Amino acid sequence: VSDASKPFLNELPGTVAVITSDGRMIVGTLKGFDQTINLILDESHERVFSSSQGVEQVVLGLYIVRGDNVAVIGEIDEETDSALDLGNIRAEPLNSVVH
Secondary structure: OOHHHHHHHHOOOOEEEEEEOOOOEEEEEEEEEOOOOOEEEEEEEEEEOOOOOOOEEEEEEEEEEOHHHEEEEEEOOHHHHHHOOHHHOOOOOOOOOOO
């Protein structure tokens, strides 16, 4: 177990955002993970960004993200996140990660 993952072993952070290597953003409650960073997310949804309309949220429910598809994972501040007006946010979709 690496030193970086030790804080997660005591208590899972709750709501996280995951950016996948194909450019998707998935938000959900982190329920578990393993040594290869396979993630189990509950109550998850994908946020689909567009430069012409607001952020669309696609409900996924219980969702597993393979560790080799995780580019970035970070904890979400639920209070700040709930205050966002996603309908008025415009952004270009993320590109895939190039190796």
